[in-house]
Amino acid sequence: MTNMQGRAQRPGSLTRRQAVAYAVAALATASLMSTTAFAQTVDLSQWSPEYVRSIAGTKQFDATKDCGAVVPNDYAGRVSYWYTGPFEADPQIAHEQDKAFWEAFKAAYPNIETDVQSITYNELLDKFRTALLGNAAPMVIRLQILGGVEFAAKGYLQPLTPEDVGYTAADFWPGALKSVTYEGTTYGLPTNNETMALIWNAKIFKDAGLDPENPPATWDDVVAYSKTIHDKLGIAGYGLVAKQNAGNTPFRFMPQLWAYGGGALDEASPNPTYTKVEINNDGSKAALQAAYQMYVVDKSVPVSALTNTQAENQAPFIAGQLGMMIAHPAEYAKMVDLASKATGADKAVADDVVANMRYGLIPTGPDGKRAVVFGGSNIHVVKPEFVEGGQSDEQAVKALICFWNSPEWSTKLAWVGSNPGNINGFLTDAMKERLDTIKFLDVTTSMLPNGIPFPVIPQAPEIMNIIVPDMLQNALTENMTVDEAANDAATKIEAIIGSGGGL
């Protein structure tokens, strides 16, 4: 793994020892490059639904052979791994792919013993925290996209770069790599990534006199469309979500905030420092004003937005009582499932909604900026001193990570609700099959280049899940003006990234 202990140097000086070190480093780099399993052949500049379809199924990969170049296939060792695998409620295909992966890994590395625990999403972080305190953690863990930063900041994770396991940075989305980079050091690899999209009911659009086949292009259009739908049909236009203490809220509001040129910190900039507070800049206030316009002035969104999570929007949407909302790629499958459970007159309505459901790109801001929260998971390596038994098998760890992140398995393991973290996965047959069988997948994947991860600092959960929803609620209940709410949020963010903040 990468040694990040830097030393201060005098500019321009080069001692003999340093010259030797550079020569060794050059050789090591050349050696490492020779073990790089894959060359990146996906052109991100062309990314669109059509491009995603055109490249799918155009290249074959052999994870066993490619990872064998990183860690020999006859290597004998042991690796322990925690992740959130498929559970009862997940579709059968997720279980099958998970089972197939472990069988394939066993076939590729017959002498590596695996100790695997699948832990539910809600329990994984707490269990990992507890295990770390007792030096009983696994060697490798896969966490939700921002789960790792807390542990990286606290010194529990080993630096891990794509090159360590045979890949290059170009094999991953730049936004995804940002999410595993804390204070300049990379602490993990993205295993899967997904972004949300806008879904709408074409029939409601048509009934309201809007273009049924095209979504609102900008967030200002969303405000206008929402008002039109509400005024003409008496139902909610846009599914605003603003519940306190709920991760759903920032996932839906931050794209709007970023599109208007705002941010919590400077996370939307190409090289974020996470030290500059932008929650009260003009862009952020414009986004907050747009939410205020819909909730308070136009009353074109659900009154229940203050206590709604996305789950509460699903029922009105399938009942044809909600025009549009930001939704996960798996929302279509959820709606099909809900429709299948409906009975009587509700069934006809639900089937009609499913037939009229459309997916589109998330709207842009006034200057054409499109943004979405980068979701997904990352895989991390725990420092040996925190691993159960005090030892980690570096080669076995590398083998597992290489295999999991291979184009083939990175795609198959993200079959249902996400996309491969390794972008070469988009070239695979598996991706082609997914595109052929999962409706709207081409649209939801086309949002990936616009993905922005939440600030990669340990205070991010408090900023996103507490301060941002509080700001929204302060404005929407008129407890504060838009300006006051934004400034209040800025004061809170400055406090927590500075001294720790009050209550």
Next chain:
Amino acid sequence: MSSVEKQAIFRDVPGFVPKRPSFGQKIWRSRADYLYVAPAILVMLVVIAYPIYYTIELSFFNTPASLSLADKQFNGIDNYVTILTSPVFWKVTWQTIVWTVLSTFFAFLLGLGAALALHREFVGRALLRGLLLIPWVISAVAASYVWKWLYHSDFGAIGAALVQLGITDRPINFIDNSTSALYSLIVVNVWKEFSFAMIMLMAGLQTVPDSLLRAAQVDGANPWQRFWHVTFPHLSGVSTVTILLLVVQNFNSFIIPFIMTGGGPVGSTQIWITHIYELAFLRQRWGVGAAYAVLLFIIMMTLGYFYVRALTRGDESRAGA
């Protein structure tokens, strides 16, 4: 002759002042009792005493999100000062008091009414008793979700019924309004808890002697006088215990406000426990959260003291008799 035997012999001698047994003697005399409870005490030490000790210790440390707990920084009583000087704490404290007092009062009142009604024989009493127990029996999580949909500001059953009946023009905004949200949740809490008060008071009513009630009736007491002068005094013990248990339960409430509103809108349904949970587990302010928990612990222990006193009232006099 042991000192105990001496004291027994000279107890009735005028001017003899019995020697009070020392603390050690008291322990020794009850050694068998202590042995019986020793396993439970050991378990409590491990699963309760240590977490309490650790929470108290943690309350004197700053625990920034960027540091592991092993690297926590001692900051004296700063966490307590932060809490006690924050307007947010006092707002949450007021809401907790409103929540606890109103929930306890109305749950007790409804429970008492239901207990009195069900104490009398009538057809269908057993069925009604079973039905009234339902709120207490069902899971608080399930109840919270059901009530959330009943209250739903757009599609709630209550709002729709009121509109259908022509009582209101549009659905009432129960929980998406910072003025009404807390009171709406209190209604749910009272609904969930009154069965508990009912059961306790029904048990208490069994202890009211029929002969006294009949005697009062013969003496010309009307139903209210019989209730106020005979029944109610007999319920005072069980009422005290019920009220104390309800107060403790309400101070410790979490599920209903957390699920239904998450503490919102704008913190209007935030109460102590939900606030502590938010600080510790959502914002990872372990130190401040621990200090907050210690404050709540002190309040709970005070209430616990009164509860035990109420529960053991008369034990000593009975033991000495």
